[in-house]
Amino acid sequence: MAALSAVAAVNVACVEGVGVWASRLPGWDAAREILRGERGAPEARAPRPAPELLAPTERRRAPDTVAVALEVASRACESAARDPKHLPSVFASTHGDLAITHAICDTLARSPALTSPTKFHNSVLNAAAGYWTIGTGCLEPYTAVSGHEHTFGKGLFEAVVQVASERAAVLFVAYDIECAGPVVTMAPSQGLLGMALVLAPENSSHTKARVRWELRGSTAPQPTAARAANAALVAGNAMAPCLPLLEALADGKARSICVIVAPQLVIDIHVEP
C-alpha cells in the first residue's frame, strides 16, 4: 500500500516528559524499572492518586478519570520542566468515565429528575481536560478524542500531528478507568491506567528520547505486543495498548514499535534514546 507519511523533516517528536500511573505501576520512576524487568511490580495495589491541582474538597470527590489523568499529566510536565500553562493538550480515553455513565444511566432508569448536576457535567469526555486547564490556568487549546479499541493510537497520532504542524510542544494524556455495573459488559475496562507525554518539536536539555513516526496503510496490522509480564500488570484496561510505547521508552535503547491508529492504518514509531 502507498506510503502515507508526511515529509521526513516533520515527523519527529522529542519526548521531554513521561508520566504513568497504574495501581501496580505507581509513577514513571518505578514503572521504568518494572517495565525493564529489573524489579518486580509491587504486590499491593497503590491507592488512587490524589490530584494535587484540585482544591482538597474537590480532590476527594474527583472522578477516577480526573484523578488519574491529572496525576500523569502533572508528572509528565514536571519531568519536562515545562509550565503546564503554556502547553496545548490532547486527551484520549476509550470510554471516558464509565462510573459516571453507570450512575447516570441507573438514575435515568429509576428517577430521571434526580440526575446529579455535578455527575452530568463530569460525564463529558472532556471533563479531565477541563479540570486540567482549570487547575493549571491553561488558556491553550485542548482536545479530547476517542477511538474505541484504537483510542491510544488515535490520540498519540493527533498529538504528534500537532507537534509537527504547530511546531510547538504538546501534552498528550491517555487514560481509562474501572467500573462496575451493566455498562462494563459492553465497555469493559479494569483498573486505573493513565500515561502522559510531553512532546516537543526540537531537542532540548530535557529531551529523554526522540521518536520518528510514519503513518502506514496496512490491511493486516500487526501491532507490537507488550511483554507478557508487563501486560499482566494492566490487563483488562482499555488503555493497555499504550504499554509497548512505555516499554520502548523505559528500555532507553533504539527500538521500533507499531501502534494501530485505525482498522487499516498503523503508525510506526522509532524510539531513539
Add this chain to the structure above:
Amino acid sequence: MSLALHVTAYTATSAAGEGRDALLAALRERRSGLRANDFTAAPLATWIGRVDGLEQEPLPERFAAWDCRNNRLAWRALNVDGFFDAALAARDRHGAARVALVVGTSTSSIAATEEGYARLQPDGQYPPDLRRPIVHTTHSLGSFVQKALGLTGISVTVATACSSSAKVFAQAERLIRLGLADAAVVGGVDTLCGSVLFGFNALELVSPEPCRPFDPERRGISLGEAGGFALLEKEGRGPWLLGYGESSDAHHMSSPHPRGLGARRAIAAALTRGRVGAHAIGYINLHGTASRKNDEIEAQVVADLFPAHTRASSTKGWTGHALGAAGILEAAITLLALESGTLPGTLNSRAIDPACGAQLRLENEERAIDFALSNSFGFGGSNCVLLFGSRWPH
C-alpha cells in the same frame, strides 16, 4: 497560519429541516423547528429541536451492528444534498486512505446505553438486541461513518462537548497541511437523550419555553439534535475555510469565563490564522445558547471586538442547541449565509439584552458578505471559532 481549504460539499439536518434547502427556507421564513418536549417518557417541561422519524428508520442491514438513534441521524444527514456521493467521489479521486474522517459528538450513542439500563434483563444484562459494544462507546459515530463511506485512513471522534464538531475543521486542516491526507470528511452528530435533557435540567439551564437568545428575559436553552458534514479539499469549488481559533477558558466546568477570555483568544486566533481583520467580518453565527451567562458574556465580547456593521445572531431559536453537533450545524448556516446572502437574525427573542452591541440582530437581512465566523463554546471551557470566506482574502 493555516492552509485555506475549499468546502467542496456540506450538509446539515436538524429540527429546522433536512438538508440545505430546507434549512435555508426555514431561516428565510423564520420557522422554528422547536416543539414542546415529547421525547422523554418522564415529564420535563421544556422545548426541544427533534428530528422526526428516526424511530422508524433503522440503518440498512449491512450496518445493523451500528444501529442506534445517533447513527440513524448520521445516516440521514449523509444522504441529503448529494453529500454521500460527493464523499465517495472524493474517495475515488484521492484514494480511500487519503481522505481523513474527523467527526465530533458530545454524547454519541449513549441513548443506546440508557435504553440498556431501562430494559435490563433479570440477570442484570442488557437485552440481547443491545449487546453490541460499538454502540456503547463514544467512537460509535466515527466508526459508523468510516464504515458507511468505505474510508481506510485516519478516523477519529472528537468529544469536547459543544465545540466538538467545530474543532474537527481544525484537526482536519492540520492533517491536510502536513500532507497526511488530501481531503477530509468532517462533521458531527448528537441526538436527544435522557442524559442531556435531565442533565441540563439538573443544572437549571433548560428553558420552559422556546429559547430566546440574547433576550433580556431569556430563560435558558432548548436542546436539539442535528447531524451535518463537510468535505474539505485543497482544490475544488466552494467557499473557503480560511482559519480557526481554539482556546480554553481555564475557569469552570459548566460556566464561561466572566470576561470571555477564552472566547476572545479563539476569535483572535481565527482572524490571525485567516489573515482577515475584524472589520471585514460580515456575519457571526454566535454560540448564543440563551443561557443567562453565555449570552451575557458573548454579547460583551462581540461588542468589544467587532465594528457596528458586522451582523451577529444566534440561530438556536430555529434548531435548539445541538451540543456536539452545534459546530457543524452552525458552520453550515454560516456557509449558507455566505453563499445566499441571507443573514439570519435571532428567532423567538422579543428584545435585545443591553449587554449587546449594534452587531446583534433579531431580524434577518439580505446582504452579500465576504467573510463570516461561527462561534462554538463548550462545557469544560473548550472554545472554537471558525472563519469562512466566499472569496480568497488576499
